[in-house]
Amino acid sequence: MPPPRRRRPAPPVRETPVEQAPGEVLVWTDGACSGNPGPGGWAAIVVPPADGDGPSGEPVEHSGGAAQTTNNRMELIAALEGLRSLPAGSRVAIVTDSQLMINSMTQWLPGWKRKGWKTAAGKPVKNQDLLEALEAEIGRHAAVRWHWVRGHETGDAHAHKALNDRADQLAVAAAAEAARR
Secondary structure (H helix, E strand, C coil): CCCCCCCCCCCCCCCCCCCCCCCCCEEEEEEEEEECCEEEEEEEEEECEECCCCCCCCCCEEEEEEEECCHHHHHHHHHHHHHHCCCCCCCCEECCCHHHHHHHHHHHHHHHHHHEEEECCCEEECHHHHHHHHHHHHHHCEEEEEECCCCCCCHHHHHHHHHHHHHHHHHHHHHHHHHCC
């Protein structure tokens, strides 16, 4: 039997400021974990679409945690819960600082499904349950696109992604709360 083919690493995702399309909801997401695995938290900040030419509505914050989890699970749950909070048929942009999530949802998912949820090395895909739930949730909406921003950058030069920083704060707080339980 030939050795498994090695997957070339995905090219790095280039950061561009997110632009909210007309009628589109922005969902800023983040996950955090204290230890990996360990207590974790997730956050999703939902920014409603702008009305006409006016600014978007007030963001709605969602967060939660788990006593024993991984950072990747928290990243995926943040996107899942953000999507679940929206009515069916929504047009959505998921904004994340997780290249793993971007690559999983935009590049690797079809191959994993084709291979029976096995990696290129023949091992089971981690977090298959969440990936399948995300795929089903995406199917409930009119359109879902994925947008990557570099995380953990603050200050005036990064004001355009202040909600990424806020999502991180909420996720870290949820992880700390999960650790206390």
